[in-house]
Amino acid sequence: MTPVIEVEHLKKYFTTPRGLLHAVDDVTFTIEKGKTLGVVGESGCGKSTLGRTIIHLHESTEGVVKLNGEQVNHLSGNALKKAREKMQIIFQDPYSSIDPRKTAEQTIMEPLIVSKKYKKSEIEEKTDELMELVGIDERLRRAYPHELDGGRRQRVGIARALALDPEFVVCDEPVSALDVSIQAQVLNLLKKLQMEKGLTYMFVTHDMSVVRHISDDICVMYLGQVVEKCPSRELFKNPLHPYTQALLSAIPSVDIHNQTERMILKGELTSPINPKPGCRFAARCPYVKDACHQAQHQEEVSPGHFVTCCRVREL
Amino acid sequence: MSNNQEFLEVKDLVVEYKSDGQIVHAVNGVNLKLGKGRTLGLVGETGAGKTTIAKSILRILPDVGCKIRGGEVFLDGKDLLKISENEMRKIRGNNISMIFQDPMTALNPVQRVGDQIAEVVRLHNDSHTNPRKRAEEMLEIVGIPAERYMEYPHQFSGGMKQRVVIAIALACNPDLLLADEPTTALDVTIQAQVLDLIKELREKYNTAMLLITHDMGVVAQVCDEVAVIYAGTIVEYGTKEQIFDHPTHPYTIGLFGAIPDMNEDEEWLHPIDGLPPDPTNLPKGCPFAPRCKYASAECEKGPIQTYKTADGHDCACCHIDTVVKENKK
Amino acid sequence: MMAEASVQTRKKPRKNSEFLRVMKQLSRNKTAVIGLIILLVEIVLAILAPYIAPYDYTQMDIMNMFAKPSAQHWFGCDDLGRDIFSRILIGSRYSLSCGILATLIGTVIGMAIGAVAGFFGGKTDNIVMRILDVIQAIPGMVMMIVMSAVLGPGFINTIIALAFGTIPGMARMLRAQMLKVRENEYIEASVSINCSKFRIIMDHLIPNCMSPMIVQATMGVAQTITTASGLSFIGLGVQPPAPEWGAMLSGSRQFIRQAPHLVIFPGLAIAVTVLALNMMGDGLRDALDPKLKN
Numbered sequence: 009m010t011p012v013i014e015v016e017h018l019k020k021y022f023t024t025p026r027g028l029l030h031a032v033d034d035v036t037f038t039i040e041k042g043k044t045l046g047v048v049g050e051s052g053c054g055k056s057t058l059g060r061t062i063i064h065l066h067e068s069t070e071g072v073v074k075l076n077g078e079q080v081n082h083l084s085g086n087a088l089k090k091a092r093e094k095m096q097i098i099f100q101d102p103y104s105s106i107d108p109r110k111t112a113e114q115t116i117m118e119p120l121i122v123s124k125k126y127k128k129s130e131i132e133e134k135t136d137e138l139m140e141l142v143g144i145d146e147r148l149r150r151a152y153p154h155e156l157d158g159g160r161r162q163r164v165g166i167a168r169a170l171a172l173d174p175e176f177v178v179c180d181e182p183v184s185a186l187d188v189s190i191q192a193q194v195l196n197l198l199k200k201l202q203m204e205k206g207l208t209y210m211f212v213t214h215d216m217s218v219v220r221h222i223s224d225d226i227c228v229m230y231l232g233q234v235v236e237k238c239p240s241r242e243l244f245k246n247p248l249h250p251y252t253q254a255l256l257s258a259i260p261s262v263d264i265h266n267q268t269e270r271m272i273l274k275g276e277l278t279s280p281i282n283p284k285p286g287c288r289f290a291a292r293c294p295y296v297k298d299a300c301h302q303a304q305h306q307e308e309v310s311p312g313h314f315v316t317c318c319r320v321r322e323l
Numbered sequence: 324m325s326n327n328q329e330f331l332e333v334k335d336l337v338v339e340y341k342s343d344g345q346i347v348h349a350v351n352g353v354n355l356k357l358g359k360g361r362t363l364g365l366v367g368e369t370g371a372g373k374t375t376i377a378k379s380i381l382r383i384l385p386d387v388g389c390k391i392r393g394g395e396v397f398l399d400g401k402d403l404l405k406i407s408e409n410e411m412r413k414i415r416g417n418n419i420s421m422i423f424q425d426p427m428t429a430l431n432p433v434q435r436v437g438d439q440i441a442e443v444v445r446l447h448n449d450s451h452t453n454p455r456k457r458a459e460e461m462l463e464i465v466g467i468p469a470e471r472y473m474e475y476p477h478q479f480s481g482g483m484k485q486r487v488v489i490a491i492a493l494a495c496n497p498d499l500l501l502a503d504e505p506t507t508a509l510d511v512t513i514q515a516q517v518l519d520l521i522k523e524l525r526e527k528y529n530t531a532m533l534l535i536t537h538d539m540g541v542v543a544q545v546c547d548e549v550a551v552i553y554a555g556t557i558v559e560y561g562t563k564e565q566i567f568d569h570p571t572h573p574y575t576i577g578l579f580g581a582i583p584d585m586n587e588d589e590e591w592l593h594p595i596d597g598l599p600p601d602p603t604n605l606p607k608g609c610p611f612a613p614r615c616k617y618a619s620a621e622c623e624k625g626p627i628q629t630y631k632t633a634d635g636h637d638c639a640c641c642h643i644d645t646v647v648k649e650n651k652k
Numbered sequence: 653m654m655a656e657a658s659v660q661t662r663k664k665p666r667k668n669s670e671f672l673r674v675m676k677q678l679s680r681n682k683t684a685v686i687g688l689i690i691l692l693v694e695i696v697l698a699i700l701a702p703y704i705a706p707y708d709y710t711q712m713d714i715m716n717m718f719a720k721p722s723a724q725h726w727f728g729c730d731d732l733g734r735d736i737f738s739r740i741l742i743g744s745r746y747s748l749s750c751g752i753l754a755t756l757i758g759t760v761i762g763m764a765i766g767a768v769a770g771f772f773g774g775k776t777d778n779i780v781m782r783i784l785d786v787i788q789a790i791p792g793m794v795m796m797i798v799m800s801a802v803l804g805p806g807f808i809n810t811i812i813a814l815a816f817g818t819i820p821g822m823a824r825m826l827r828a829q830m831l832k833v834r835e836n837e838y839i840e841a842s843v844s845i846n847c848s849k850f851r852i853i854m855d856h857l858i859p860n861c862m863s864p865m866i867v868q869a870t871m872g873v874a875q876t877i878t879t880a881s882g883l884s885f886i887g888l889g890v891q892p893p894a895p896e897w898g899a900m901l902s903g904s905r906q907f908i909r910q911a912p913h914l915v916i917f918p919g920l921a922i923a924v925t926v927l928a929l930n931m932m933g934d935g936l937r938d939a940l941d942p943k944l945k946n
Contacts, residue, residue: 050510051481065840089846097844105837109859109942119845152942157598158369168845187368187537192581192594199591214510221583221592244585258515260540262582264567272519273512 010077011038012176012208013062018071018081020054020061027282031057033232034071036306039176039225042202044209046223046240048216048255052280054232055212056100059178062210063095064088075176093123096169100181102161106153112139112164113149119171138167142197159190163197170201179211183218195222216259220244228252231280231288234306238313248315251289287317295319329397330531331357331380331499336394338375338384338555345603349375351555352394357548359498360529364546364563366536366578368599372555373535377501379404380533381421382411398499416447420492424504426484430476436487437462437472440494447495461490465520482513486520493524500525500532506541518544539582543567551575554600554610561636571638573615573646609640617642617649677939684935690928698744707735709742710893718911727917730900731907736914739895740921746807746890747897748925751877754814758876759869761815762822767853769823770830781827784820792817793882800888810889814876825868829861836860863937870933874926897921 020032031054039045047055060066062073064081073081080091099105106115117135120126126134139149142163153161162182169177179198183191199222201207213219219226219240226243228236228251236249247253257271273292280288286301287293293300299318306316338350350372357363365373378384380396382403396403398418403411423429431439440458459469465486476484485505492500505521506514522545525532534545542549542563549566551559551574559572570576577595597614606612612622619642627639633647640646678684697704706726713733721728727736769780787795799813833839834857842852881898883889890896897918904914 050512060840063844065844092844092846097841099837099841101837105841107838107842107856107860109940111942118842118847122846122848122851154943159598165841168841172845188539188578189368189581189595190598192583192592193596195583196592196594216511217583217585220585221589241588254512258511259585260514260518260538260544261585262539262543262567262579263586264543264563270515270519272515 009041012041012076013039013210014072014074014077015062016072016074018058018061018073019069020057020066021069024281029281030054030232030283031280032061033283035227035229035232035234037227037234037237039208039210041175041208042206043224044202044211044222046219046226047210047212047229048214048219048226049229050214050255052231053229054280055229056180058229059097059180059210059212063097063176063178064092065097093172094174095176095178096172096174097178097180098162098165098169098182101185102158102165103153103185105165106161106168108153111150111152112144112156112160115153115164116167116171119168123172134171138171141170141201142167157190158186159193162186162194166194166197166201170205173205174207176208176210179209179213181213182211184213184215191218198222216256228255231278231283233288234314234316235289236313236315237306242310242313246313248309248313248320249289249317250293250295254292329356330359330361330399331355331533332395332397333376333380334395334397336376336379336396337392338372338379339390339392341388341390347602348605349555349602350379351605353552353555353557355533355550355557355560357499357531357533359531360525361548362525362532362534362546364534364536364542364549365552366539366542366549367552368537370599370602371552373552374503375555376552377421377503377533377535381415381419381501382408383415383421413447416443416497417495418497419499419501420495420497421501422485422488422492422503422505425508426481426488427508429488430484432476434475435473436476436479437474440487440491443491443494457494458490461494462487464493464524465490466516480513482509482516485509485513485517489517489520489524493528493530496528496530498531500530501535502532503535504537505534507536507538514541521545539579551578554602554605556610556639557637558611558640559636559638561632561634565632565634565636569632569634569636569647571632571636571643571646572611572640573617573642574611576646576650577614617646674936674939678935681935681938683931684939687928687931687933687935690924691932694744694748694925694928697741698748701741701745705735705738705741707738709734709738709895711735718907718914720911721913728911728913730904730914731911736900736917739900740897740917743895743897743900743918744921746894747877747880747922750807750811750814750880750890750896751873751925754811754876754880755818755869755872757811758815758818759822759865759872762819763826763858763865765819766823766826767830767858770827770834771849771853771857773831777827780823784823788820792879796879796883797886797888800883805888805891807890810880810883813883814880817879818872818876821872822865822868826858826861826865829864830857833857833860859940862940866933866937866940867930870926870929873929874922877922877925 016036018032018035022029022031035058037045047058049055057066061068068081072079075091075094083091113135116138117131120131120134144160144163148156148160183194186194195218202209211219211222223240226238226240227234228249230251236243236252243252244256247256254271254273278288278291285303287304290296290300297319304316304318306314307320309315309320333353333355336350336353340347340349353376355363365376367373379391380403391404403414430436437458440461441454444452444454444457459472462469462472467483467486479487506517509517518541536542546563548562550557551572553574559566559575566575570579580593581595583592595614600606600610600613606623608623608625609627612618621641627641629637629639630643632638632643711734713729716725716729716733717731719725719729725735725737727740730736765780769777796813796817799816800809803809803812839852839856842856878898880889881896881902884896884899900918901915907914
């Protein structure tokens with residue numbers, strides 16, 4: 009079966025006054041139907057840009073994005089509109105991703121109206137269905153965003169994304185603006201929807217415990233590049249890239265009796281503008297060697313476990 | 324918890340806001356105690372009143388529409404709510420400092436970072452210390468080379484800015500540090516650095532700290548004691564070990580349950596159903612009762628008493644025995 | 653049953669309910685209602701002016717030159733002995749329509765230009781803004797004089813000239829607002845659900861830019877009325893003896909010491925109109941903002 013999403017050597021560069029910003033640099037992966045790919049990394053690593061480039065909110069600089077085996081990243085006009093209906097996005101901030109002057113109902117039905125595929129009665133019927141699906145009470149139909157709490161707003165955003173029956177949904181940090189107890193409600197909802205509708209997710213987040221919970225496979229990104237990619241369980245059991253190891257050990261654990269020795273990184277993210285060749289993590293890496301400053305290649309260390317680090321086998 | 328020699332003591336603090344003719348009950352009778360050199364974690368969700376408590380201690384609540392209805396705040400035996408504004412000004416910065424959540428807005432964008440630290444020193448310290456020298460020293464302490472004294476905030480990354488904010492807060496060796504979500508805006512690896520720095524400095528200077536956060540993981544790493552706050556009321560209060568090993572209040576249990584487990588695989592998470600109560604219209608009894616599966620008529624009658632649990636920490640729940648029994652299974 | 657009931661409640665046309673909501677909201681705002689009432693009264697008076705004016709506005713009466721306000725002449729008489737009350741009544745027809753119409757036209761055109769510049773950005777924005785820069789670099793009055801001179805005097809031409817003057821400010825303001833609102837994720841969201849550019853501008857951007865525009869527009873009416881007077885003063889606007897408020901004001905400036913009522917009453921008429929418009933504008937802005945619903 010063809011994977012729902014295939015991304016090959018995708019690049020997205022932005023021109024800035026200071027030079028070329030390599031937001032996404034040569035990223036390759038596939039996502040099978042009904043699976044979730046988690047993309048983790050710190051702010052500025054290009055994970056959000058990657059999601060937006062795949063669903064064509066940004067024009068890609070180079071590379072190929074395929075939806076169900078057909079290339080979609082060069083489309084325009086009606087073909088693009090058709091492809092977009094199959095690829096949707098759920099945004100991070102429910103406070104800014106919903107028009108403050110539209111009611112919950114208006115926001116949810118907008119994609120249906122715009123698609124021009126439905127009659128008025130069908131639109132109303134579908135809106136009701138969607139609201140029930142994501143768990144918004146009937147009485148909140150006419151509520152404005154400021155009258156809803158963060159969790160409900162996010163549900164409105166989810167309903168809007170699902171209105172056109174997409175196959176692939178980019179979840180761009182959908183729970184990071186929510187409180188823990190509400191976050192769990194929304195994560196459960198996303199999982200339920202995936203099971204019911206066979207959705208394929210790309211789940212972008214910086215929260216390792218969330219990504220572990222929801223993903224089948226995980227991609228770790230650092231400054232626009234994928235440094236490690238493997239099944240979720242494998243990543244937490246056997247992280248190979250030094251950055252992944254640092255990332256995992258930095259998570260503050262709730263277990264107060266087994267606080268493991270933490271690997272604290274020195275320094276800060278370097279700039280993704282006009283980066284030098286070689287490993288971008290080298291400046292902060294405790295294991296850095298001369299070879300790290302040459303171009304790096306992705307290696308399949310064990311089946312399904314890809315690492316981009318020239319010293320992975322030694323370490 | 325050492326009972327004598329409490330450095331900071333908050334007693335029955337009640338704070339209200341007025342908005343649109345409605346009264347927002349932000350803090351409803353909060354009691355806290357903090358010894359010298361100890362760290363108390365104040366954990367709760369958005370709108371639970373965490374920041375209001377810290378601002379009341381520092382007396383920097385907005386003048387308009389906000390009122391401390393009652394209570395006392397003792398710092399070293401002195402009631403901060405009764406002294407004059409002039410005296411308070413001396414205490415701010417000298418004895419108490421606050422670190423705000425967002426390092427991006429806490430710094431003045433058109434002033435050199437070094438000067439921002441030096442300014443605090445100049446305002447609060449005696450004339451013996453050279454502000455510039457002290458500022459350079461503080462930069463080194465928080466791990467920024469002193470050569471960067473002349474740079475502006477936009478030349479710093481988020482983590483560096485938060486370090487500068489910490490340097491400003493610690494420049495006058497305060498006895499009490501109020502840290503309001505100091506790492507929430509930062510990335511995990513940077514958060515780890517900053518938390519480490521805070522821990523190190525606290526030990527070095529024996530500073531007492533009130534750490535406000537919503538992240539149980541941060542609490543686990545940094546705090547000695549924990550107070551769990553819900554809708555302006557402390558629902559559970561004890562040492563870190565007591566709270567993490569034997570959470571007793573249904574809300575605390577729910578909070579732990581809602582975090583995705585890093586060691587076990589589970590199909591579904593266990594969210595707390597419902598939403599926090601409307602702070603303009605709080606339930607008469609336990610604020611958590613509408614979301615609580617143990618709730619009974621008793622919970623809704625009136626203010627909930629605080630009970631001692633088996634291991635000796637405080638828990639404001641009248642079904643404490645049932646909760647303990649059920650959660651043992 | 654439940655579902656049926658809900659479908660029943662939804663039969664009401666949606667657009668209408670939105671309009672009703674705004675109206676209801678507006679009616680709850682006392683200041684806005686007072687502003688609206690004053691304006692309505694002014695408009696009715698303007699329409700009925702020829703029938704209720706106690707004197708002919710052109711009738712000179714040497715005996716009553718500079719007469720103080722009295723029972724015969726409520727607002728007194730001007731330097732030619734004409735009844736000021738009658739002149740203000742008749743003048744309201746010119747001033748109100750001039751001020752409100754010109755501002756309205758200018759605002760709509762300005763917003764269209766600003767929306768194009770703000771939404772498309774880049775080259776389009778650059779070109780449009782530079783043209784506006786050039787227009788704004790010419791002093792407003794000079795511009796107006798040129799416009800009126802080209803178009804010739806007369807009521808309609810005055811409105812066109814005045815409307816032209818309000819365009820750059822409005823365009824600039826909407827563009828600035830738009831650049832801010834455009835950054836919100838809901839704009840990106842509307843792209844992802846295939847909204848057309850037109851729909852994004854009309855449905856998402858402009859409603860969220862409206863608040864400052866309404867305030868600006870109501871203030872603009874006052875400005876326009878006074879500018880119109882400037883035009884009449886140099887003989888390019890509404891032609892005398894048509895009594896236009898601004899013209900009355902500027903025409904009697906020289907008598908301000910011996911007969912202040914010549915200036916006070918037309919000035920008051922302008923002030924009351926502007927105040928009423930502002931009160932209503934503020935109320936409208938709040939009513940349109942769902943955040944201030946309660």
